[in-house]
Amino acid sequence: MLTVWITAALADWPQQQLVSSPAVALALADFDRDGTDDVAYVQADGTVGWTTLAGVSTTIHHVAGATSIAAGDLNGDHWFDLAVGQSPSNGIVRLDNIDATTCGSR
Numbered sequence: 199m200l201t202v203w204i205t206a207a208l209a210d211w212p213q214q215q216l217v218s219s220p221a222v223a224l225a226l227a228d229f230d231r232d233g234t235d236d237v238a239y240v241q242a243d244g245t246v247g248w249t250t251l252a253g254v255s256t257t258i259h260h261v262a263g264a265t266s267i268a269a270g271d272l273n274g275d276h277w278f279d280l281a282v283g284q285s286p287s288n289g290i291v292r293l294d295n296i297d298a299t300t301c302g303s304r
Contacts, residue, residue, distance in 0.1 A: 240267045
């Protein structure tokens with residue numbers, strides 16, 4: 199499960215559940231370029247996705263054995279992409295963010 203607490207200055211911290219299945223790794227970046235960070239995640243079953251802090255979730259790929267995730271502009275197009283680590287193969291799958299709704303793997 200992925201739960202966040204969002205707050206404004208001096209306000210309560212209301213809980214918001216973003217993903218219902220167990221998340222094993224997280225990365226923060228502005229994937230949809232709206233000015234606020236989003237949360238990319240890897241779930242225990244290998245599902246890779248990202249969600250806005252408003253709770254709009256997008257499943258983008260399935261990576262067998264996924265155990266870690268990192269965000270960065272990996273191809274120089276000014277969109278945040280993802281690198282997903284795999285175990286036990288010690289491989290890395292690159293997911294290019296094409297338009298905030300579509301990813302291509304390499």
